[in-house]
Amino acid sequence: MAIPDVKQKWSGRVNTVTIGATKAEGGTRGRTVTIGGETGIPFLSFDGETPHPPAIALDVLDKAPLDWPEPLREIYGDVWSDPAAWARRAKELGADLINLRLVSTHPEEGDRSPEEAADTVRAVLEAVDLPLVIWGCDVPAKDQRVMPKVAEAAQGENCLLGACTETEYRTLAAAAQAYRHKLIALAPCDINKQKQVNILISDTGFPLTDLVLYPTTASLGYGMEYVYSILERGRLAALAGDRLMAQPVILDVGYEAWRSKEARIGDEAAAAWGPLHVRGAAWEAVTAADLLQGGADLLILRHIKAVEVVRSLIRDLLAA
Amino acid sequence: MSSFRIHFLPDDQEISINAGQTLLEAARRANVYVGAICGGEGTCGKCRLIVREGEVEGESTEFLTREEIRRGYVLACQVVPRSDLVVEVPPESRLSGYVGIGGEDSERFRDFTLRETAAPAPHLDPVVKKVFLTLVEPTLDDPTADQERLLGALARDRQTPLQMGLKVSRQLPCVLRKVVRERGRVQWSWNGRVTATVGVRGPVLEVLSVEPGNTSGRNFGLALDIGTTTVVAHLVDLVRGTTREAAAKYNSQLTFGADVIGRINHARQPHGGEDLQRAIVKDIDTLIQDLEQRSQIGRGEIQCIVAAGNTAMLHFLLGLEPDLIRLSPFTPAAACPPPVRAAEIGIRVNPRAILYTLPMIGSFVGGDVTAGIVASGMYLADEVSLLIDLGTNGEIVLGNRDFLVACAASAGPAFEGGSVACGMRAACGAIDTVRISPNGDRVSVSTIDGGRAVGICGTGMIDALAQLFLAGLVDRSGRFQVDRCPSRFRPSSEDDRPEFILVPPAEAANPRGVVITQADVENLIRTKGAIYAAAACLVNSVGLSFADIQHLYIAGAFGNKLDVANCVTIGLLPDLPRDRVHFIGNSSVAGAKLAMLNEQTMAEMYRIRERITYEELMVNPRYMDDFLSACFLPHTDLSQFPSVPDPASGAACPDVAAAKSMASDHAACKRGGAS
Numbered sequence: 001m002a003i004p005d006v007k008q009k010w011s012g013r014v015n016t017v018t019i020g021a022t023k024a025e026g027g028t029r030g031r032t033v034t035i036g037g038e039t040g041i042p043f044l045s046f047d048g049e050t051p052h053p054p055a056i057a058l059d060v061l062d063k064a065p066l067d068w069p070e071p072l073r074e075i076y077g078d079v080w081s082d083p084a085a086w087a088r089r090a091k092e093l094g095a096d097l098i099n100l101r102l103v104s105t106h107p108e109e110g111d112r113s114p115e116e117a118a119d120t121v122r123a124v125l126e127a128v129d130l131p132l133v134i135w136g137c138d139v140p141a142k143d144q145r146v147m148p149k150v151a152e153a154a155q156g157e158n159c160l161l162g163a164c165t166e167t168e169y170r171t172l173a174a175a176a177q178a179y180r181h182k183l184i185a186l187a188p189c190d191i192n193k194q195k196q197v198n199i200l201i202s203d204t205g206f207p208l209t210d211l212v213l214y215p216t217t218a219s220l221g222y223g224m225e226y227v228y229s230i231l232e233r234g235r236l237a238a239l240a241g242d243r244l245m246a247q248p249v250i251l252d253v254g255y256e257a258w259r260s261k262e263a264r265i266g267d268e269a270a271a272a273w274g275p276l277h278v279r280g281a282a283w284e285a286v287t288a289a290d291l292l293q294g295g296a297d298l299l300i301l302r303h304i305k306a307v308e309v310v311r312s313l314i315r316d317l318l319a320a
Numbered sequence: 321m322s323s324f325r326i327h328f329l330p331d332d333q334e335i336s337i338n339a340g341q342t343l344l345e346a347a348r349r350a351n352v353y354v355g356a357i358c359g360g361e362g363t364c365g366k367c368r369l370i371v372r373e374g375e376v377e378g379e380s381t382e383f384l385t386r387e388e389i390r391r392g393y394v395l396a397c398q399v400v401p402r403s404d405l406v407v408e409v410p411p412e413s414r415l416s417g418y419v420g421i422g423g424e425d426s427e428r429f430r431d432f433t434l435r436e437t438a439a440p441a442p443h444l445d446p447v448v449k450k451v452f453l454t455l456v457e458p459t460l461d462d463p464t465a466d467q468e469r470l471l472g473a474l475a476r477d478r479q480t481p482l483q484m485g486l487k488v489s490r491q492l493p494c495v496l497r498k499v500v501r502e503r504g505r506v507q508w509s510w511n512g513r514v515t516a517t518v519g520v521r522g523p524v525l526e527v528l529s530v531e532p533g534n535t536s537g538r539n540f541g542l543a544l545d546i547g548t549t550t551v552v553a554h555l556v557d558l559v560r561g562t563t564r565e566a567a568a569k570y571n572s573q574l575t576f577g578a579d580v581i582g583r584i585n586h587a588r589q590p591h592g593g594e595d596l597q598r599a600i601v602k603d604i605d606t607l608i609q610d611l612e613q614r615s616q617i618g619r620g621e622i623q624c625i626v627a628a629g630n631t632a633m634l635h636f637l638l639g640l641e642p643d644l645i646r647l648s649p650f651t652p653a654a655a656c657p658p659p660v661r662a663a664e665i666g667i668r669v670n671p672r673a674i675l676y677t678l679p680m681i682g683s684f685v686g687g688d689v690t691a692g693i694v695a696s697g698m699y700l701a702d703e704v705s706l707l708i709d710l711g712t713n714g715e716i717v718l719g720n721r722d723f724l725v726a727c728a729a730s731a732g733p734a735f736e737g738g739s740v741a742c743g744m745r746a747a748c749g750a751i752d753t754v755r756i757s758p759n760g761d762r763v764s765v766s767t768i769d770g771g772r773a774v775g776i777c778g779t780g781m782i783d784a785l786a787q788l789f790l791a792g793l794v795d796r797s798g799r800f801q802v803d804r805c806p807s808r809f810r811p812s813s814e815d816d817r818p819e820f821i822l823v824p825p826a827e828a829a830n831p832r833g834v835v836i837t838q839a840d841v842e843n844l845i846r847t848k849g850a851i852y853a854a855a856a857c858l859v860n861s862v863g864l865s866f867a868d869i870q871h872l873y874i875a876g877a878f879g880n881k882l883d884v885a886n887c888v889t890i891g892l893l894p895d896l897p898r899d900r901v902h903f904i905g906n907s908s909v910a911g912a913k914l915a916m917l918n919e920q921t922m923a924e925m926y927r928i929r930e931r932i933t934y935e936e937l938m939v940n941p942r943y944m945d946d947f948l949s950a951c952f953l954p955h956t957d958l959s960q961f962p963s964v965p966d967p968a969s970g971a972a973c974p975d976v977a978a979a980k981s982m983a984s985d986h987a988a989c990k991r992g993g994a995s
Binding site: 166193196203 | 796797948951957
């Protein structure tokens with residue numbers, strides 16, 4: 001008996017979004033990164049194509065983190081008080097993009113001024129020629145002052161700025177449009193809300209094709225199934241032709257994985273759980289590997305081992 | 321126990337209450353209406369009073385500003401007197417007794433002509449009819465008893481079995497004959513001219529009463545719509561099939577809770593059910609009194625009452641156990657209660673008059689919906705119709721002559737003024753029309769009576785939201801865009817968010833002015849989302865889409881004031897060609913009248929009840945998803961609303977320069993704490 005052909009033809013495709021700008025494009029980046037463009041379910045090469053493999057951004061904070069566990073300190077401890085040096089380290093470790101978090105602008109984390117934040121961005125742009133993803137401190141009132149300055153400082157570099165929400169989108173959308181950056185649209189685990197945020201942003205005149213979606217992230221063991229199902233539903237909607245869900249997706253895997261007890265608790269748990277230097281990175285890698293199946297285009301990671309595993313996994317799955 | 325005298329202004333009512341009783345209880349006992357949406361739990365902030373003389377004590381409340389407290393404002397349900405008091409009921413707390421008798425409003429409630437519906441003009445065959453007979457005098461050859469003589473004559477041209485009570489049999493000999501009593505002697509002389517009043521009681525016809533002579537030219541009935549908010553009564557001439565008078569008033573049960581659930585909760589308290597029944601019976605009595613005065617028809621001539629209403633209201637009226645309505649699996653005590661004597665529940669009309677309650681479909685789809693189905697005529701048509709009853713509990717029916725499905729959407733009281741900061745019912749001083757200029761700086765409103773604005777009613781809220789949206793003063797998620805027109809906004813006293821000034825205090829009959837808060841907008845978006853999503857689910861459940869709907873009937877007390885375009889703009893109603901949308905007004909009372917005027921129509925309602933399918937949305941997995949996508953202006957799926965224009969875009973950035981200036985403006989605006 002012949003095996004029936006179960007290939008699925010999808011009417012929609014995921015948008016492509018290019019981050020970064022080379023000299024020719026008005027920026028100073030050594031290269032750009034393009035994500036999205038899929039025409040089928042992730043890694044089912046017989047269904048559709050994946051023209052751009054999922055990209056990896058490495059985390060860089062603008063101040064030394066106090067709560068990063070030992071395995072991460074070993075990699076970044078010597079550079080993490082200097083964002084430029086940290087960014088160079090991330091490039092050496094093979095990052096496609098730098099994920100810069102301006103945590104020190106938080107009123108309780110140093111309350112640095114918009115001008116200082118802009119200086120940090122300039123320093124990182126000078127230190128490495130990778131495209132940038134830039135986040136504020138997640139305090140809307142402060143981000144509304146910081147992000148326009150940051151967008152201005154990075155003018156022409158075609159960065160990816162985060163994140164617009166249902167309540168706070170106008171300032172960031174206006175800034176991104178004025179200085180020609182891409183935007184992250186955040187709607188936690190809710191496809192309807194995601195579409196609504198996208199419409200609100202597009203009502204400001206910002207093109208839907210310049211958006212990257214952030215449906216939030218959950219790590220292995222902490223509600224990942226739920227996020228996974230939302231990811232998958234969103235991707236299926238995109239493939240079915242829903243233009244409001246056709247944007248590529250960014251996931252903050254490193255941050256979530258390294259918050260988990262399993263990635264943090266020291267070697268006192270080694271007897272049952274294995275040594276921390278393997279465990280933390282493994283937790284991050286497994287979270288990333290799982291979520292990739294739901295449909296993710298840009299992963300923010302932290303540990304070099306996780307980067308290696310995820311890269312080879314993507315390579316193998318795309319080759320299969 | 322000491323007691324205090326409370327004098328209420330401006331009604332000049334005085335009552336004495338025991339120490340420890342609240343001013344709200346005093347107002348209830350004095351029959352002074354004070355809005356209390358939450359039923360006296362201190363959670364709605366609507367029962368505002370001003371203490372003019374005397375002292376009170378009570379809990380502090382977040383619902384009053386410092387300035388208002390200084391001026392003597394209190395919440396009636398939260399304070400008890402410490403001395404004799406003079407208190408004033410301010411306009412925003414008053415419930416005017418009658419709903420705008422006079423002008424357009426009375427038309428709204430009186431109108432019986434259902435111009436736009438497919439309902440056939442009823443062939444007159446009322447459920448209670450008067451039959452004039454001339455009976456042949458008994459003879460030795462034919463000594464048939466009086467009762468059997470009458471029943472035989474009545475049975476001649478009908479199949480329905482007849483019955484007669486002992487009371488009527490006792491009267492009958494004296495009605496059929498002239499009786500002369502002289503010096504202990506009784507003389508009987510045959511008259512034989514008799515008018516029998518017969519009424520449908522289930523499968524039989526009952527002879528309700530007999531009168532000498534021919535009174536068949538005068539026969540009246542009362543059609544009632546017992547709404548959660550409003551009670552409407554029509555006095556119907558059963559001989560001519562016309563409406564002689566109409567009256568409406570607020571449902572006094574409002575003081576026990578604004579919605580069905582609040583009142584069911586009250587009914588669970590000791591004597592709570594009696595409170596509710598007494599309140600509605602008293603309302604009906606007040607309406608009858610009003611009808612008597614204006615029509616010159618005595619209440620004794622009312623031979624039947626047909627009551628439509630939601631399931632809970634009819635349970636309260638009949639004193640049926642209402643508690644199970646709100647508990648899963650939502651089982652009413654009775655769906656088709658038998659006809660009873662009106663006198664049995666205390667309604668003073670003809671003592672033999674029958675009270676019919678229209679058959680109910682489910683716990684949340686009541687006899688008012690059965691009435692609406694008949695009034696719209698949707699059950700007779702080949703085309704598919706959708707009936708939406710916009711009330712506190714939004715009922716929706718879909719179907720045609722072959723099928724009917726119904727569901728209920730718990731919309732909440734926003735359309736009737738509940739849980740809206742300046743909300744009120746459609747009464748004097750209520751804003752019902754709002755227009756806002758495209759750039760948002762010019763706002764014009766009109767009130768139902770043309771007077772100064774006290775608050776805003778449901779149509780006003782729908783108008784306001786649509787106009788705010790089109791002017792770009794709210795975004796699609798309903799958030800105020802303060803920077804579009806900063807002068808129209810001010811910080812809210814209820815939370816730290818901005819509120820939109822619809823009517824400034826100086827121009828309103830209310831010291832706060834009339835405002836729309838961010839919470840009001842969110843509330844209305846949830847309300848409209850619930851109704852639209854329920855309609856969408858129902859239509860989808862039978863494999864249809866809105867495009868298949870040939871007639872959209874909108875029922876409710878909104879009348880013609882409701883602006884279809886604005887309803888579509890906010891996504892309350894589906895975006896259908898306007899000629900498919902028909903306002904049928906109060907279809908509940910209209911259906912009650914149709915049932916009263918034709919016993920076949922009444923019987924048809926029972927058949928409709930039998931064949932309708934009730935769709936429980938709470939177990940429909942699609943509903944929540946549909947609801948969330950409907951909580952947006954007009955909808956997350958904009959393609960469902962092609963006729964709705966994009967809002968005036970203050971947010972759009974046509975070029976980079978404008979965008980740059982906007983970015984800095986926004987930053988400046990946010991720094992100033994404007995939003």
